[in-house]
Amino acid sequence: MKPVVEIRQLTKVYNNSRGVHEVNMTVQQGDIYGFFGPNGAGKTTVMKIITGLSKAQHGEVKLFGYDISTQYEQAMAKVGVLIETAEAYTYMSGRRNLELAVRFYPGIGGERIDEVLELVGLTPYQHEKAAGYSLGMKQRLGLAMALLSKPELLILDEPTNGLDIEGMVQMREIIMRLAREERITFLISSHLIHEMELMCNRIGILHQGRLVRETLVAELVQSGVTLEQAYLREIDSVRNVRKEEAPHA
Numbered sequence: 001m002k003p004v005v006e007i008r009q010l011t012k013v014y015n016n017s018r019g020v021h022e023v024n025m026t027v028q029q030g031d032i033y034g035f036f037g038p039n040g041a042g043k044t045t046v047m048k049i050i051t052g053l054s055k056a057q058h059g060e061v062k063l064f065g066y067d068i069s070t071q072y073e074q075a076m077a078k079v080g081v082l083i084e085t086a087e088a089y090t091y092m093s094g095r096r097n098l099e100l101a102v103r104f105y106p107g108i109g110g111e112r113i114d115e116v117l118e119l120v121g122l123t124p125y126q127h128e129k130a131a132g133y134s135l136g137m138k139q140r141l142g143l144a145m146a147l148l149s150k151p152e153l154l155i156l157d158e159p160t161n162g163l164d165i166e167g168m169v170q171m172r173e174i175i176m177r178l179a180r181e182e183r184i185t186f187l188i189s190s191h192l193i194h195e196m197e198l199m200c201n202r203i204g205i206l207h208q209g210r211l212v213r214e215t216l217v218a219e220l221v222q223s224g225v226t227l228e229q230a231y232l233r234e235i236d237s238v239r240n241v242r243k244e245e246a247p248h249a
């Protein structure tokens with residue numbers, strides 16, 4: 001297996017002392033990697049750095065072996081991104097939005113629009129204005145845009161955030177199908193622990209800006225531990241270490 005994302009000692013601390021500290025993560029080719037952590041843990045910060053939307057103070061990020069700080073274009077060439085809620089021109093149809101977006105990708109034609117609409121299940125709604133789309137459909141349109149360039153890695157920040165159960169199930173099924181049939185590697189952030197467990201083969205747990213555990217879901221299952229239990233145990237052990245380190249009163 002080849003590493004697709006390699007993150008070493010990634011650190012970014014905001015003026016208010018929050019941020020992420022010395023994060024090490026590896027996403028292998030074929031992974032659906034769940035980047036799990038509660039609100040404010042630092043997931044978006046890491047994802048923005050990986051995709052060049054924000055800069056780290058220390059550390060290294062490589063995508064497909066290319067360093068994003070010195071070889072950004074090569075690193076991002078095979079990457080699709082959906083960070084925060086997908087933006088679309090709501091007064092245009094879903095298809096028109098894709099027609100505008102596809103112009104950024106030389107060599108990719110209209111037939112790819114048909115393919116991506118099919119992949120995300122929007123073919124029947126392609127001529128409707130995006131304004132009338134449900135949140136789930138808007139997210140799937142965002143995913144379709146990210147798929148236009150035929151990426152080998154998709155980075156999705158909270159793709160099921162705010163969706164109802166049906167929307168969540170649809171998004172999960174699409175992601176699993178894309179991994180299986182299009183052989184796309186995924187890095188997906190979420191604070192929804194059960195969602196991660198159902199969809200992902202590898203998990204990284206982020207807590208207060210630190211990656212406290214990275215493991216295969218199969219290893220957890222083998223040891224009879226749910227992801228929720230693993231998370232709570234890691235958090236407990238972090239708290240205990242801090243208590244031991246704290247100076248006695």
Ligand SMILES: Nc1ncnc2c1ncn2[C@@H]1O[C@H](COP(=O)(O)OP(=O)(O)OP(=O)(O)O)[C@@H](O)[C@H]1O
Nearest residue numbers: 014016018019037038039040041042043044045046
């Ligand atoms: N531009 C900023 N300036 C100052 N603090 C920030 C900034 N962006 C994020 N933070 C803080 O850094 C921490 C990590 O934020 P981040 O958005 O990366 O977390 P997250 O895990 O993605 O959370 P959420 O699920 O709520 O989006 C939070 O405490 C947040 O308040």
